[in-house]
Amino acid sequence: MVEYNDLIFEISRQGRVGSNLPESDVGHVDLQDKLPKHLIRDVPAELPEVSELQIARHYTALSNKNHGIDNGFYPLGSCTMKYNPKINETVARLEGFSRIHPYQPVETVQGALEVLYELQEELAVITGMDAVTLQPSAGAQGEWTGLMMVKAYHAQKGETRTKVLVPDSAHGTNPASATVAGFETITIPSNKNGLVDLEELKKHVGSDTAALMLTNPNTLGLFETEILEIAEVVHEAGGLLYYDGANANAILGKTTPGSMGFDIVHLNLHKTFTGPHGGGGPGAGPVGVKAKLIPYLPVPRVEKENDQYVLNYNEPLSIGRVKGYYGNFGILLRAYTYIRTMGNVGLREVSESAVLHANYLRKRLEPYFDAPYSQVCKHEFVLSGSRQKKLGVRTLDMAKRLLDFGYHPPTIYFPLNVEECLMIEPTETESKETLDAFADVMIQIAKEVEENPSVVLEAPHTTVIGRLDEVKAARQPILRYVKEEAAEREKEFARS
Amino acid sequence: MSNTYRYLPDTTQDQEEMLAALNISSIDVLFEDIPAEIRLQGELAIPDAVSEPLLMKKMIQLSAKNKNANHYPTFLGAGTYDHYIPNVVDHMLLRSEFYTAYTPYQPEISQGELQAIFEFQTMVCELTGMDVANSSMYDGFTSLAEAASLAVASTRRSKVLVSKAVHPESRAILQTVAAGPGYAVEEVNLVNEVTDLNQLGQQIDKNTAAVIVQYPNFFGSIEDLAEVKKIAAENGALFIVSANPLALALLQTPGHFGADIVVGDMQPLGIPMSFGGPHCGYFAVSKKYMRKIPGRIVGQTEDESGKRGFVLTLQAREQHIRRDKATSNICSNQALNALASSICMSALGKQGIRRMAQLNFEKADYAAKALEKKGFTIINKAPFFNEFVVELPCPVKEVNAKLIKAGIIGGFDLGKDYGLENQMLLAVTEQRTKEEIDKLIEVLEAVVNG
Numbered sequence: 001m002v003e004y005n006d007l008i009f010e011i012s013r014q015g016r017v018g019s020n021l022p023e024s025d026v027g028h029v030d031l032q033d034k035l036p037k038h039l040i041r042d043v044p045a046e047l048p049e050v051s052e053l054q055i056a057r058h059y060t061a062l063s064n065k066n067h068g069i070d071n072g073f074y075p076l077g078s079c080t081m082k083y084n085p086k087i088n089e090t091v092a093r094l095e096g097f098s099r100i101h102p103y104q105p106v107e108t109v110q111g112a113l114e115v116l117y118e119l120q121e122e123l124a125v126i127t128g129m130d131a132v133t134l135q136p137s138a139g140a141q142g143e144w145t146g147l148m149m150v151k152a153y154h155a156q157k158g159e160t161r162t163k164v165l166v167p168d169s170a171h172g173t174n175p176a177s178a179t180v181a182g183f184e185t186i187t188i189p190s191n192k193n194g195l196v197d198l199e200e201l202k203k204h205v206g207s208d209t210a211a212l213m214l215t216n217p218n219t220l221g222l223f224e225t226e227i228l229e230i231a232e233v234v235h236e237a238g239g240l241l242y243y244d245g246a247n248a249n250a251i252l253g254k255t256t257p258g259s260m261g262f263d264i265v266h267l268n269l270h271k272t273f274t275g276p277h278g279g280g281g282p283g284a285g286p287v288g289v290k291a292k293l294i295p296y297l298p299v300p301r302v303e304k305e306n307d308q309y310v311l312n313y314n315e316p317l318s319i320g321r322v323k324g325y326y327g328n329f330g331i332l333l334r335a336y337t338y339i340r341t342m343g344n345v346g347l348r349e350v351s352e353s354a355v356l357h358a359n360y361l362r363k364r365l366e367p368y369f370d371a372p373y374s375q376v377c378k379h380e381f382v383l384s385g386s387r388q389k390k391l392g393v394r395t396l397d398m399a400k401r402l403l404d405f406g407y408h409p410p411t412i413y414f415p416l417n418v419e420e421c422l423m424i425e426p427t428e429t430e431s432k433e434t435l436d437a438f439a440d441v442m443i444q445i446a447k448e449v450e451e452n453p454s455v456v457l458e459a460p461h462t463t464v465i466g467r468l469d470e471v472k473a474a475r476q477p478i479l480r481y482v483k484e485e486a487a488e489r490e491k492e493f494a495r496s
Numbered sequence: 497m498s499n500t501y502r503y504l505p506d507t508t509q510d511q512e513e514m515l516a517a518l519n520i521s522s523i524d525v526l527f528e529d530i531p532a533e534i535r536l537q538g539e540l541a542i543p544d545a546v547s548e549p550l551l552m553k554k555m556i557q558l559s560a561k562n563k564n565a566n567h568y569p570t571f572l573g574a575g576t577y578d579h580y581i582p583n584v585v586d587h588m589l590l591r592s593e594f595y596t597a598y599t600p601y602q603p604e605i606s607q608g609e610l611q612a613i614f615e616f617q618t619m620v621c622e623l624t625g626m627d628v629a630n631s632s633m634y635d636g637f638t639s640l641a642e643a644a645s646l647a648v649a650s651t652r653r654s655k656v657l658v659s660k661a662v663h664p665e666s667r668a669i670l671q672t673v674a675a676g677p678g679y680a681v682e683e684v685n686l687v688n689e690v691t692d693l694n695q696l697g698q699q700i701d702k703n704t705a706a707v708i709v710q711y712p713n714f715f716g717s718i719e720d721l722a723e724v725k726k727i728a729a730e731n732g733a734l735f736i737v738s739a740n741p742l743a744l745a746l747l748q749t750p751g752h753f754g755a756d757i758v759v760g761d762m763q764p765l766g767i768p769m770s771f772g773g774p775h776c777g778y779f780a781v782s783k784k785y786m787r788k789i790p791g792r793i794v795g796q797t798e799d800e801s802g803k804r805g806f807v808l809t810l811q812a813r814e815q816h817i818r819r820d821k822a823t824s825n826i827c828s829n830q831a832l833n834a835l836a837s838s839i840c841m842s843a844l845g846k847q848g849i850r851r852m853a854q855l856n857f858e859k860a861d862y863a864a865k866a867l868e869k870k871g872f873t874i875i876n877k878a879p880f881f882n883e884f885v886v887e888l889p890c891p892v893k894e895v896n897a898k899l900i901k902a903g904i905i906g907g908f909d910l911g912k913d914y915g916l917e918n919q920m921l922l923a924v925t926e927q928r929t930k931e932e933i934d935k936l937i938e939v940l941e942a943v944v945n946g
Contacts, residue, residue: 005804008615008842018843019582021851025930026862031746031854034861035879039718041748045622047846052584055842059588059612066608068596076598083503084596087548092770093586096559101572102772103908104563105896111561112771122542137634137774138828140815148676176815176825180645182676185820223529252540254527259534270828277598278832279609280631280792282774298672313912319675321668324575324637325772337555343545346501352523353506359526360514376526403604411601414816431505432514463604466799473797473809477786479628480618493802 003464004061009481011058012048018055046483065464066279067408073434077380077411077423078171078219080249080271085341088274088334097333102325106310113309116302116326119336120286126347127245127265128258129288133297134327139246141322142266142285143177143213148319149264149289149296150211150240151181156296156317161210161239167196169219169415171246183210190417194220194373202233209239216243216260217250217378219415219423221358231261240264240293248272249427250355250378253348263290273335284331298322353428354379357435361426364439368446372418379427385420393449393456395420400467401448401459405441500545563905565769569932570905573883573923574714575636575663576772577764579742579852580927581836582843585766589836599792599831603807610806613794613831616838623744624758625751626780631792632834633777633826636761637666640708640738641673642779642790642824643757647706647734648679649823650788655680656706657699659691661713662738664913670708679705688877689715689885696727706734706757711750712743715921716860716883717876721753729754741765741778743881745853757781765849766840767833776833787813790824792831855926856882863924863933870941875919883923885910888944892920895943902939904932 031040050058067074074081092098100109120132136142147164154161164178167188175185186204191197196214205212212234216224224230234241243257245267251257252272257265269275270283277283289297295317303312311326342350355378362371362381370384385395399409399422411423426435448456460466478485506514515521527535546554565578572578589595593608600606600613613631620629633639644656656674658667660683667683674681684696691709700707707728712718721737728735736757737750742764744750750758763775781789787810795809815822844852860882864874867886875885888895892909899906911917924933 007611008838009618012846016845017848018584018845019848021580021848021855021926024855024858026858026933029858029861031857034857035718035747036720038722039720039748039879041744041746044846044850045619045745047619047622047844047849048842049845049847050842052582052843055584055839056588058842059839060591062608062612063588063591063593064608065605065611066593066597067602067605068593070592070596074596074598076601079598081598084592085503087552089590089595090552091555091559094556094559095564095566096556096562098768098770099564099566099578100562100771101565101570101578101769101905102576103572103574104570104905105900108563108568108900108905109771111558114558114561125541137638137830138826140825140827141634141638144676144825148672151675171827172814172816172819172822173825173827175820176818176822179820179822180673180676180825182678225529225531228531228534251530253536255530255534255536259536268828276595276832277828278595278830279597279606279612279835280599280831281828282634282776282830282833283828320672321665322638322672323669323773324635324665324775327772328634328774329771330768330774337551339542340546340551340554341548342501342503344539344542346504346545347540347542349501349504352526353504355526356506356511356514356523359518363517376529378526399602400604403602408605409602429503429505432510460604465604465607465803465805466801468603468799468805468807469797470807470809473795473807474812477809478796479614479786479793479809480621481615 007481008048008050008058011054012050014049016049016051018050018052072406073430073438074408075410075424075426076408077425078246080425080427082274082427083429084274084276085338088337091337092330092333110309112329113302115333115336117304117309119332120302122339123267123286124288126252127267127288128256129265130291131294131297132286132288134286134332135298135323136285136287137323137328138281138283139266139268139285140173140177142287143173143244144180145287145298145322146242146264146266147177147181147183149293152296152317152319153293154210161208163208164210165204165212167214167218168417170213170215171219171244174213174244194222195224195226196230198226198229201230205233205237205239207237209234209237211240211242213242213244215247217247220373220382221377221380222373222375223378227260246271247379250351252351253344254351263293269331269335274338275331275334282328282331284328284335350428357426357428357430361424361435361439365442368443380423380425382418383422384418385422388449389420391449391453393453395422397456397459398445401445401456403460404462407438568903568905569928571907571922571924571936572905574908574921576769577923577925578769578927579764579925581766581840584843585836585839588839594835595832600808603805607805610794612835612838614796614806616834617794619838619841620778620780623741624739624780625749626758627783628786628789629778629780630789631794632830633779633791634830635773635775635777636738636759637663637669639759639777639779640666641670643736643759644670644706644708645673646757646785646788647736648677651705651734653703653705655682655703656708657682657684657696657704658708659684659710660686661689661691661715662708662710663714666738689717689875690719690878691724693723693727700727700731700733702731704731704733706736708736710738712740712881715876715885716880717878718747718881721750725754742853745849746857756785762837766836774830774833776830776837788823791826791829852926859926859928860884860924863922866937870937882925883921885919885921888918888920891917898943899939904936904939
């Protein structure tokens with residue numbers, strides 16, 4: 001098969017079109033008659049000129065160079081790469097949902113508002129919170145939204161609290177969101193069991209503590225068993241507890257952040273609730289709060305008055321708007337469809353299966369890799385490649401070797417507090433056969449490291465491209481296509 | 497567990513085998529690390545599961561409660577537009593290798609996504625006339641706020657000036673965002689529905705990090721970027737432009753006028769209205785700010801054999817590396833919608849995008865002239881692209897209710913945000929036929945005449 005490596009710009013030929021528009025039915029107007037010359041574009045944008053079939057072939061060829069969940073197992077820890085249901089895609093494309101404008105009178109969009117209202121109510125139940133906003137577009141935006149509410153809450157009480165506490169195993173977005181919200185981050189070390197060190201926490205909690213951000217189960221896949229004591233310490237000092245819902249797939253129907261003592265929660269609907277990851281987004285990061293924080297929720301709020309759904313903009317203590325319109329409606333709609341599909345019992349079984357799968361897979365792999373934590377895990381677990389590193393093979397190499405078997409590698413080198421970390425999240429939607437096949441391959445790679453390390457060190461062997469020079473990409477950034485420059489590089493390459 | 501859930505493959509036997517391997521008797525054992533007092537008893541108080549056929553029926557019924565643009569020609573714009581999306585776009589978007597993948601952390605098996613983003617970045621640069629674009633932002637509004645924060649961080653100044661003709665939601669989000677680091681946001685008044693340059697000249701000072709305008713502005717009018725740039729540059733402030741990417745097919749680029757940052761939303765090019773989201777923010781900068789840009793960026797490089805390939809690059813800016821020192825907290829973005837937009841721009845192509853823009857321009861011009869002929873006043877003094885403001889003798893709210901009865905979705909009510917309750921912002925895209933425009937005017941006339 002001939003390899004296809006062209007950019008869409010490189011297959012462009014002057015005069016080709018990939019779509020056609022009708023003739024004007026209102027006559028022609030000359031731009032020059034309406035606009036001063038200096039405001040009229042003089043050099044056209046160099047968009048490609050390609051036929052419709054060329055477009056279909058180009059993007060099909062690109063898709064063939066991409067690994068998604070439908071292609072194969074995707075145990076990317078902390079990302080919850082579960083199956084993306086097809087009904088969700090169909091529903092999001094219904095004309096009554098996709099072809100409505102956000103500023104239509106509310107009487108004309110009651111169906112859409114009903115979806116939003118019910119989703120708010122149900123996410124509140126699932127998280128044990130009193131109210132939910134659906135506005136934030138992703139987890140990180142949810143974190144920032146939550147922290148802005150923390151800020152407003154303390155300010156309203158006349159307090160200035162400047163510090164946000166974050167465990168060392170936290171996602172990078174936690175400290176980054178704290179900074180964007182204007183807080184200083186204090187890192188709390190984990191103890192030898194991978195959990196928040198309560199004594200360390202006590203040392204840092206004080207009258208300047210605005211909030212503690214916590215993922216539970218944490219990014220090591222471990223449940224913070226002292227969560228009630230942690231909550232008490234933070235609350236006693238007047239701080240609030242923020243729940244990062246990245247790992248909510250472990251607790252549906254089993255417990256709630258609300259009962260653990262959290263005041264604010266975000267969920268990643270693109271993780272736990274099957275909104276597809278889309279190659280990086282769009283996501284949705286709804287935020288739930290306890291009653292005392294309701295006044296600070298973003299506006300507008302979706303409310304129900306008698307039998308009508310309405311938008312309420314009038315909340316004087318609200319932190320304001322955080323996102324355009326009402327959030328990523330299309331993703332919210334997919335989550336709503338998923339919750340309807342699974343129902344109350346189904347959601348509980350999701351978490352039970354996810355946790356069973358993670359424990360089973362860990363059990364199979366433990367003899368071959370270092371497992372830094374021995375207690376029961378939740379929906380994901382970490383392994384360390386330190387045993388293999390001593391033999392000269394790094395976790396990165398093993399990850400690349402997995403590509404040869406058609407697997408997306410686990411998350412690697414995160415969390416930062418585990419050496420040569422592999423973070424594995426199998427999810428509930430994979431079959432036992434898949435888990436076993438993956439375990440077999442991991443075990444084979446562990447043996448290769450001992451017997452034939454070069455096959456791992458030189459991996460991948462079967463992908464469309466080898467390991468890429470990332471240093472070169474960063475030192476001499478080429479961030480867009482420029483025809484002349486590309487031609488020049490090609491000439492140079494030919495010369496060499 | 498039962499076998500009633502099509503996304504859960506475990507059979508009873510599978511479970512038993514896994515439990516046996518773990519040497520435990522039940523799944524409950526795996527949840528004993530959760531303190532007993534917070535373990536849920538009973539089921540969540542949410543509805544029971546619904547089968548696929550019944551759920552499909554329910555969702556169709558729910559969607560039918562909404563009046564949609566296929567059956568109600570819409571004249572709403574104000575940041576979200578009804579434009580034609582070529583069929584090839586959604587067919588390619590449904591390639592699940594794209595939509596079921598995540599951020600391309602493993603470049604060897606993500607070249608498709610990475611190349612698509614590289615092409616997207618190129619197209620955004622072409623439209624805006626800028627040097628560097630990222631892989632996308634949540635939406636145009638949040639993208640604008642991020643631009644303001646970039647300007648504040650990079651100039652170490654603490655005030656931004658934003659024109660009141662910038663979208664009200666952009667300004668609202670900017671206010672929320674600014675409260676984090678604590679910089680000041682001052683609004684600049686308008687004269688004849690464009691930014692008042694005299695006012696701007698008075699408000700700007702050596703503590704101003706950026707001047708922000710919209711192009712075309714919220715009222716549809718085309719701001720004179722050359723004049724705004726002059727004032728910003730004289731004071732060492734960054735020049736930030738929020739631009740409609742479709743309009744840029746015909747309008748001189750912000751890059752040409754010396755914009756430092758250009759932001760906006762790609763929704764007009766290939767993305768359904770979807771009740772306001774997900775859309776797709778874009779973020780483009782001049783070379784100087786390349787290493788300060790928020791979010792993911794894809795760069796070209798090569799593998800060991802010299803073969804061209806693409807990777808996520810300049811990651812030292814990002815949260816997963818820099819944590820609390822990152823330039824932004826953004827992680828997930830709108831990659832799939834950026835892809836939609838790329839495919840749409842490829843389908844329209846160099847000629848088609850100009851034709852689409854030209855049709856918008858002509859239809860809006862026709863509608864405005866026809867309204868004037870019937871005695872309506874058009875508020876815009878400056879030239880406009882596909883949106884303009886018409887003055888009505890009664891509140892827009894009442895008029896829109898009557899338009900709905902006539903099967904038309906009327907324009908945006910300027911009452912709530914600007915206190916102009918008799919002024920309607922009308923968007924006339926290439927989707928509106930002469931017949932639909934004439935019908936709108938006919939109904940408006942009937943309303944006016946009682």
